[in-house]
Amino acid sequence: xxxxxxxxxxxxxxxxIQTPISTEPVDSLYxxxxxxxxxxxxxxxxxxxxxxxxxxAAKFLRKRRRGRDCRAEIIHEMAVLEIARNNARVVNLHAxxxxxxxxxxxxxxxxxxxxxxxxxSEELLPxxxxxxxxxQTLEGVNYLHQSNLVHLDLKPQNILLTSLSPPGxxxxxxxGLARRLGAVGELREILGTPEYVAPEILNYEPITxxxxxxxxxxxxxxxxxxxxxxxxxxxxxxxxNVSQVSVDYSKEAxxxxxxxxxxxxxxxxxxxxxxxxxxxxxxxxxxxxxxxxCLSPEPATTHPIRERSCGFKWPxxxxxxxxx
Ligand code: ADP
Ligand code: MG
Numbered sequence: 001x002x003x004x005x006x007x008x009x010x011x012x013x014x015x016x017i018q019t020p021i022s023t024e025p026v027d028s029l030y031x032x033x034x035x036x037x038x039x040x041x042x043x044x045x046x047x048x049x050x051x052x053x054x055x056x057a058a059k060f061l062r063k064r065r066r067g068r069d070c071r072a073e074i075i076h077e078m079a080v081l082e083i084a085r086n087n088a089r090v091v092n093l094h095a096x097x098x099x100x101x102x103x104x105x106x107x108x109x110x111x112x113x114x115x116x117x118x119x120x121s122e123e124l125l126p127x128x129x130x131x132x133x134x135x136q137t138l139e140g141v142n143y144l145h146q147s148n149l150v151h152l153d154l155k156p157q158n159i160l161l162t163s164l165s166p167p168g169x170x171x172x173x174x175x176g177l178a179r180r181l182g183a184v185g186e187l188r189e190i191l192g193t194p195e196y197v198a199p200e201i202l203n204y205e206p207i208t209x210x211x212x213x214x215x216x217x218x219x220x221x222x223x224x225x226x227x228x229x230x231x232x233x234x235x236x237x238x239x240x241n242v243s244q245v246s247v248d249y250s251k252e253a254x255x256x257x258x259x260x261x262x263x264x265x266x267x268x269x270x271x272x273x274x275x276x277x278x279x280x281x282x283x284x285x286x287x288x289x290x291x292x293x294c295l296s297p298e299p300a301t302t303h304p305i306r307e308r309s310c311g312f313k314w315p316x317x318x319x320x321x322x323x324x
Pocket of ligand 1: 036037038039040041042043044057059091107108109110111113114157158160173174175176
């Protein structure tokens with residue numbers, strides 16, 4: 001079934017923002033120093049604030065897309081960033097500018113690039129680093145979910161690092177598809193990239209916070225194996241792999257992966273959203289704590305998730321797990 005992407009997009013958008021939108025030209029205040037990324041409707045450029053010398057990432061968003069005015073979508077993206085402003089795992093919005101054709105979001109700069117680069121590199125990160133990054137991602141996701149927000153586009157391209165080597169802390173970016181839950185009725189939309197989205201999105205079933213946890217499972221899979229679990233040769237095949245939850249847990253793919261990592265991923269890549277653990281529950285999975293003394297201490301976060309506070313007890317993973 002083909003559905004119109006755009007029909008649902010106007011529903012339930014947030015419209016209230018605190019950040020003033022300035023009409024001052026960006027290039028009079030910042031020196032643009034190169035491209036960081038590019039999507040369908042946005043270009044992100046590195047820039048230096050002339051007055052302070054501080055580096056930012058400027059996300060240039062086109063207001064007109066496919067002949068439609070999308071200013072409301074951009075305001076919504078700003079509103080979501082503002083709600084998550086106090087969380088260190090979410091990229092900070094510094095300022096906003098507007099021209100005839102674009103709105104520019106001046107964002108905290110994440111100098112380490114995408115964790116995607118660590119999913120496709122010859123040299124994968126050690127598991128102690130991966131668990132640290134997954135833990136931080138869960139902290140951010142938990143904060144969003146507590147604020148009734150779902151990201152809906154979590155993927156290795158939207159999780160950035162503050163520094164590259166050694167890998168710094170994560171920053172979640174790209175809130176273009178994020179939605180507030182429970183405002184008006186249930187949320188059903190077709191969005192995101194098939195490779196990374198949960199079966200309920202492809203089946204046009206209700207979206208919940210569990211939808212993001214599927215994506216966390218995909219990200220963890222990619223970081224430990226260097227492979228995308230559902231990517232097929234074409235879109236059709238990818239859809240089928242996702243909806244059948246056809247995942248390769250073979251010895252070859254997981255030769256250097258711990259059993260606890262496999263157990264963590266298996267619990268997230270589950271078809272029924274209600275059977276996936278929440279972000280808070282994931283935080284107490286033993287995989288995330290087995291390496292905690294291997295790395296130097298992390299800097300404090302503004303709102304750390306309270307460890308093991310949810311009271312959820314993980315069953316001890318069986319030695320040999322069978323497919324359901
Ligand atoms: P899109 O909606 O086009 O995917 P994103 O917000 O995901 O836009 O930005 C596109 C890319 O630009 C990201 O995947 C990342 O590589 C880069 N990028 C975005 N924000 C930042 C940032 N704050 N610091 C550094 N790079 C960034
Ligand atoms: Mg993106």
